[in-house]
Amino acid sequence: MKNYTQLTEAERNQIYALKxxxxxxxxxxxxxxxxxxxxxxxxxxxxxxxxYRPKQAQQLSGQRRQEKA
Structure with a gap:
């Protein structure tokens, strides 16, 4: 079974630029x-x-991660 990795801030910036x-x-x-x-x-x-805004996406991701913990 493969482990997943969460998207990084750099990847989110790339998604934004490519989009x-x-x-x-x-x-x-x-x-x-x-x-x-x-x-x-x-x-x-x-x-x-x-x-889509990468900085906002990174913040929302962090909030969701904290809510799970």
Whole structure:
């Protein structure tokens, strides 16, 4: 069974840049070496009124992690 790794802040910045450049989720996933569903979930969970913002996504991820503990 494989272990997963959480997205890093650098990966979130890459997702933002690639999304802004017009890349699709599958192309972003391929570039980052992640599954396309990982990218899809990231964008779905962390899109606010202004769209996907990597700093906001990192903060929300940290909050969810603390709530679980």
């Amino acid at each position: 802004q450049a017009g890349h699709q989720k599958s192309a972003i996933a391929l570039q980052l070496g992640r599954h396309r569903s990982t990218i899809g979930r990231e964008l779905q969970r962390n899109c606010g009124e202004r769209g």
